[in-house]
Amino acid sequence: MxxxxxxxxxxxxxxxxxxxxxxxxxxxxxxxxxxxxxxxxxxxxxxxxxxxxxxxxQREERQRTTAVLAEDASAWQAGRYVRFQATVRWTGSDGKEHTAKADVGPDSRAGSTTRIWTDGKGELTGAPATExxxxxxxxxxxxxxxxxxxxxxxxxxxxxxxxxxxxxxxxxxxxxxxxxxxxxxxxx
Known part of the structure; x- marks a missing residue:
């Protein structure tokens, strides 16, 4: 059974x-x-x-910073999309001046300002992820x-x-x- x-x-x-x-x-x-x-x-x-x-x-560490364009924006082809970049300068949280290429608006001119994202070391980085x-x-x-x-x-x-x-x-x-x-x- x-x-x-x-x-x-x-x-x-x-x-x-x-x-x-x-x-x-x-x-x-x-x-x-x-x-x-x-x-x-x-x-x-x-x-x-x-x-x-x-x-x-990353959201806590990254911060918006104002940078000054050192040159006029130039077009950069990325596949089908056109991006505009320029060399920018800013002072990091460490007090040092930094320079890098950043994405900017198409009509950006040398001497104007733009907003960029920096990390905890004051280096250029991308925007943090939203919630x-x-x-x-x-x-x-x-x-x-x-x-x-x-x-x-x-x-x-x-x-x-x-x-x-x-x-x-x-x-x-x-x-x-x-x-x-x-x-x-x-x-x-």
């Missing part, structure tokens, strides 16, 4: 025909299930928090991490399963070589 409720856990029941490879396979299935159910969400959340913390740090951009980037990082981690876990399980199946095939072949010839004899 079969007990209900044990069908899904057949690998864990006592059975005289259970092989060592069945026990190994049962443990592999259990570990993979735990990793998929607990590990994937945890990895996704941790990756999202890491990205969010980095973007928050919405940071939330989107964090969510995307979490999802990609979950997908990548899931692929690694399932790929590792597949490789282990191949090894288990090869081991079983060798064991079957050895057992058949031992028992098979006896089947051809008639019992009288």
């Amino acid at each position: 079969r007990q209900s409720g044990t069908v899904g856990f057949w690998r864990w029941r006592r059975n005289p025909l259970k092989r060592r490879s069945d026990v190994v396979e049962a443990w592999v299935v259990l570990v993979v299930a735990v990793l998929l159910v607990i590990g994937l969400p945890l990895a996704g959340v941790l990756a999202g928090l890491r990205v969010d913390n980095e973007l928050q740090r 919405t951009e940071a939330a989107s980037a964090s969510a995307l990082a979490g999802l990609l991490t979950m997908g990548g981690t899931g692929a690694v876990v399932l790929g590792a399980r597949w490789v282990v399963q191949l090894g288990i199946d090869r081991h079983r095939a060798v064991a079957w072949e050895q057992e058949w070589a031992r028992v098979g010839p006896q089947w051809g004899k008639r019992l009288t």
Whole structure:
């Protein structure tokens, strides 16, 4: 008589025909299930928090600065888009004067001012991510991490399963070589 409720856990029941490879396979299935159910969400959340913390740090560190154009804006072709750049000068938070190429408006002339973003060292940088951009980037990082981690876990399980199946095939072949010839004899 079969007990209900044990069908899904057949690998864990006592059975005289259970092989060592069945026990190994049962443990592999259990570990993979735990990793998929607990590990994937945890990895996704941790990756999202890491990205969010980095973007928050950038928002806190970067600041708007006024810079003076050292030259007139010149057109710069970037694929289908035209950008206007000019050399600009500004004084960083460290008190040193900095010079770099920055994107400016098309009618910008030498001597006029423009607003740029600088980092904690006073170097030219891009604008920090907005709250919405940071939330989107964090969510995307979490999802990609979950997908990548899931692929690694399932790929590792597949490789282990191949090894288990090869081991079983060798064991079957050895057992058949031992028992098979006896089947051809008639019992009288």
